[in-house]
Amino acid sequence: MLTDTQIRNTKPEAKPIKLTDGAGLYLEVTPSGGKHWRYRFRLGGKESLYAIGTYPDTKAAEARQRRDVARQLVKQGINPAHQRKIDKIAEQYERATTFQAVAAEWYEAKSGTWSAGHKCHVDTVLKKDINPRIGALPIKDIKTPAVHEVLRKIEARQAPTRAILARQIIGNVFKLAIITHRAEYNVADPLKGEIARRVVEHRKHLNDDDLPDFLRKLEDYTGHQTTSIALKLLMLTAVRPGELCGAVWSEFNIDRAEWRIPGARMKMKEEHLVPLPRQALELLEQLRNLTGHEKHLFPAQSTKSQTMPTATLRNAVTKLGFSDRFSPHGARGTFSTMCNEAGFRPDVIERQLAHAERNKVRASYNQAEYMPERRKMMQQWADTLDALKAGSNVIPFGKAA
Numbered sequence: 001m002l003t004d005t006q007i008r009n010t011k012p013e014a015k016p017i018k019l020t021d022g023a024g025l026y027l028e029v030t031p032s033g034g035k036h037w038r039y040r041f042r043l044g045g046k047e048s049l050y051a052i053g054t055y056p057d058t059k060a061a062e063a064r065q066r067r068d069v070a071r072q073l074v075k076q077g078i079n080p081a082h083q084r085k086i087d088k089i090a091e092q093y094e095r096a097t098t099f100q101a102v103a104a105e106w107y108e109a110k111s112g113t114w115s116a117g118h119k120c121h122v123d124t125v126l127k128k129d130i131n132p133r134i135g136a137l138p139i140k141d142i143k144t145p146a147v148h149e150v151l152r153k154i155e156a157r158q159a160p161t162r163a164i165l166a167r168q169i170i171g172n173v174f175k176l177a178i179i180t181h182r183a184e185y186n187v188a189d190p191l192k193g194e195i196a197r198r199v200v201e202h203r204k205h206l207n208d209d210d211l212p213d214f215l216r217k218l219e220d221y222t223g224h225q226t227t228s229i230a231l232k233l234l235m236l237t238a239v240r241p242g243e244l245c246g247a248v249w250s251e252f253n254i255d256r257a258e259w260r261i262p263g264a265r266m267k268m269k270e271e272h273l274v275p276l277p278r279q280a281l282e283l284l285e286q287l288r289n290l291t292g293h294e295k296h297l298f299p300a301q302s303t304k305s306q307t308m309p310t311a312t313l314r315n316a317v318t319k320l321g322f323s324d325r326f327s328p329h330g331a332r333g334t335f336s337t338m339c340n341e342a343g344f345r346p347d348v349i350e351r352q353l354a355h356a357e358r359n360k361v362r363a364s365y366n367q368a369e370y371m372p373e374r375r376k377m378m379q380q381w382a383d384t385l386d387a388l389k390a391g392s393n394v395i396p397f398g399k400a401a
Contacts, residue, residue: 001021001022001060002019002020002021002027002060003060004059004060006019007019007027007035007055007060010029010035011029012029012030012031012032012033013029013031014031015031016028016029016030016031017029021060021063021064023067023071024039024040024041024067024071025037025038025039025040025052025063025064025067026038026040027055027063034054035054035055035056036051036053036054036055037051037052037053037054037055037058037063037066038050038051038052039052039066039067039070039071039080041070041071041074041080042074043074043077043079044077048079048081050070050080050081051081052066052067052070053066097138097139097140097182098135098136098137098138098139099130099131099134099135099136099137099138099139099142099173100131100135100136102139102173102176102177102180102182103126103130103131103135103169103173105176106172106173106176107122107123107126109176110172115246115264115265116246116265116307117242117245117246117265117307120306120307120309121165122165122169125162125165125166125169126169129150129153129154129162129166130150130166130169130170133146133149133150133153134146134147134150134170139173139174139177139182139183140177140182140183140184142187143187144187144188144190144191146187147167147170147187147188147191148191148194150166150170151163151166151167151191151194151195154166155195160195163195164195167188167191167192167195168188170187170188171186171188171189174186174187174188204325204326204327204330204333205326205327205330205331205332205333205334205337206322206325206326206330206334207325210322210325210326211334211385211388212388212389212391214320214322214326215235215385215388215389216389217320217321217322218231218232218320219389221316221319221320223316223319224301225286225290226287226290226291226298226308227308227312227313227316228316229283229286229287229290230244230245230297230298230308230312230313231313231316231317231328232279232283233280233283233284234313234328234331235331235334235335235385236276236277236279236280236283236378236381236382236385237259237274237276237280237378238331238332238335238336238352238353238381239261239272239274239332239354240267240329240332240354241310241313241328241329242265242310243261243265243266243272244298245298245307245308245309245310245312245313246265246296246307247259247261247296247297247298248295248296248297249288249292249294249295249296249297250295252276252284254281254284257275257276257277257281257375258273258274258275258276259273259274259276260272260273260274261273261274266354267354268354270354272354273369273371274352275371275374275375275378276378277378277379277381277382277383278379278382279382279385279386280382284297310328313328314327314328332353335352335353335381336349336353338381338384338397339352339377339381342380342397344373344377345370345373347370348370348373348374348377349377351369351370351374352374352377352378380397381397383397384397
């Protein structure tokens with residue numbers, strides 16, 4: 001058996017030195033002067049090494065104790081190196097026992113595949129609705145009534161969709177906790193179906209009588225200029241509110257008058273090319289003076305790392321006095337109705353709206369972008385909005401060729 005005096009007096013040489021202690025334990029002295037305890041064992045017919053510690057942090061007596069523990073594992077057919085990794089992971093999980101800690105693990109693991117908008121929504125609900133109430137609690141101690149109280153507070157704000165998202169988040173966090181042995185059951189499961197979704201009128205769009213009044217009031221909007229520009233671009237491009245709010249400057253080719261939205265940000269997960277009329281290009285030039293130094297066209301007012309929420313557009317519509325007749329998503333309905341009435345081909349209109357072809361066989365053959373027709377249609381649409389805003393009785397949106 002090695003003594004501390006013997007170990008201290010051993011000087012490094014050109015090649016590693018092995019000082020045998022017994023029962024598979026030895027000390028390796030490296031040419032650089034390091035002294036490392038190793039345990040040599042055989043398992044499954046193969047020889048392996050197990051690192052026990054470094055001298056002098058680990059004295060000989062302690063090294064032997066660790067060797068004895070490792071020997072018992074080997075006798076049970078367990079590789080001590082593998083067991084150490086398992087113990088370390090278990091220790092990490094044991095330290096991260098609060099709901100907030102487990103939620104952070106879940107968010108880190110899952111959010112890489114989410115859209116920027118969904119990532120922002122989940123992060124906001126966690127930080128503002130969930131963690132302030134149950135984040136600091138050990139996850140194993142959280143019961144269904146505590147989760148129900150979180151959801152009830154959100155519902156009280158007339159936000160049922162947000163409450164449903166909160167319930168889904170909590171349920172997913174508990175799934176991870178169960179998998180990692182930090183919870184026994186999913187306390188959010190009994191709350192499925194307890195929250196009634198609000199009936200959302202996605203197709204509440206402006207009719208012929210309301211559209212001119214809306215456009216004139218939008219021109220006199222007294223809120224943030226970026227919000228006014230966003231609503232105008234929404235009317236001019238017929239994209240979805242989320243696609244507009246998440247727009248990035250690098251998606252725009254001003255010279256070609258095109259906006260290429262990547263598939264990751266589209267509802268159908270397919271890239272969408274939007275032809276830009278002259279009026280949209282003029283708005284983008286105005287906006288570049290306001291947010292051109294940012295990544296996004298519409299960064300949130302509170303933090304530049306996030307984008308304008310679609311709720312900002314809804315709030316602006318309310319401020320303009322049209323919330324009972326119009327929702328931002330309804331701009332697409334207004335556009336579709338008027339384009340169909342003007343005689344533009346349905347395929348062209350549907351492509352502009354980035355709607356999926358219901359007939360899957362036809363969709364496999366029809367990959368046309370109809371860009372010449374769409375450019376003509378979008379410019380006529382923009383000119384028509386200008387004419388309606390000006391109160392003209394003669395508008396340029398007649399029957400399409």
